[in-house]
Amino acid sequence: MAVVVVTDSSASLPADLVGALGIDVVPLHVRVGEREVREGVDAFAIDYASDSVTTSAPSPGELRGAYAAALERSGGDGVVGIHLSRQLSATWEAGRQAARDMGAEESVLLVDSLGAGLATGLPVLAAARCAARGEPLTAVYEAAVAAARNARTFIVVNRTEQLRRGGRLSTAAGFFGSELVSKPVLQLVEGRLELREKVRTRAKAFATLVAAAEEAAGLGEVALGVQHLGAPEAAESLTDRLRERIPAAGEILTAEFGPALGVHLGPGAVGVLVLPGGCGGDSGAAGPAR
Template identity: 30%
Template sequence: MKIGIVTDSSADIPAELAHKMGINVVPLYVRFGDDIFRERVTITDEQFYDKLINGPIHPVTIQPSPQDFVEVYKKLAAESDAIISIHISSKLSGTDNSALLAKSMLENACPITVIDSQFISVSLGLIVLMAAEAAQKGKDLDEILAMGNNAIPKTQLFGLLDTLKYLLMGGRIGKAKALVGSLLGVKPILALKGGEVVPSAQARNRAKGIDRLLDDLKKIPDVVDIAVAHSTTPDDAQKLASQISTIVKDVPVRIVRLGTTLGVHIGPGALFIACRQKL
């Protein structure tokens, strides 16, 4: 039984890895004024962050259209027995809804299951990669769906921001708005809980913030997959990955760059850790 795996670009899965694992990625869009780009298709991460930091217009993200999903589903249905489509939290984007609409437009296609991961970026990526690996190993549809749904409460995402400026401008701050007015001169630490951004802690400076991320990681048992993501600081990400390796032994730490979907809201200097516990 061949299972097709679909996700969206907010998962921040590098193109080479997605290709290797047979993952079909539907890009989100980012708009700077009148200019609209497809994430990592018509704008690179480097170009995006340059425009974000130095440009006069703050961008907004746009979910893929149902037709974007229809095109991917149609192609994949021709070579698959079923499709599993795993996406960014529905509390952060309408991407999940676009996927569901596309599914309803393809009643005669192979079975399509759309999963709201309740996550974004590398945490979503961990769940998608687990499902893709299971599909490559020949697991059946029910097994992969069970693994995907069981992985959601076993996955965590938390990170350090350099500033709340971009989160406020982006508007999708959820319960993190409770931090506003109390963070002058300190670094906010956020987490994703129940599909939305929530305040976790605050640190006096960046170094103490990174220490707090590591302390939080130490409290999580049975980690079997882990990744570090950064917006503009690859050296910091590499250093953090090395520190993580002394805590979570025998588990490779992937380093990825945060794309436009999360980058719009967190800005430069952000560092995030995503991990998945044993099912």
């Protein structure tokens, strides 16, 4: 058999890759009014302007069920669970509790992706490809850890109201209140969402995204991701600019932010994810740390 990789629905990977690599996906929860739904499983409409829309992590019980099924499917080879940043969600902590409840902390290894969206998805992809090559549990884990450490994320939001409500921005002081004259460029740093720069126009914000991605990519092989919420034309234009400016990009994934992230970023948000070295996996990271 082979090691099985488990992630959450924030990873935003295309369904064909998820199926081909045997990745198990646990849905995040979105509460719309009085109704709680599972991202990627239940059909529902969402008004991102409503302050009645909230999100929550899967329960330890849900993750325990997913890990147990994945462990059985692995034939005992083990499971690597890769989840969005513990600074942004309780999912990783719920996963740790689930592994403890199972008594499976040596066979279910958890990785904090230090990101969200495709910033989780790219480490998942690196780990799953490592598993597909028949590598052992520690190598798959190390591939995910290395990718999580190396990935860089830059995001432009169109409006700041969702950030204000969600409280996910760690450098909020002095940030809000200037929406009419600036567009914020955000970045993920050690799993925390921080303000990188404020610029006056959306065009300048996108130029800043491209420049930041080019700097983070370096000169070698690199994988890129472009993610958006309701802004497909902007994402397509950005992808074209990245292909031109970063010719070493061997892979560019595109996806839309799901509702669980969209609630916090708002319509019009566009992000760029950069993984130097690509998604082929890397065994140079340190061993498990729990």
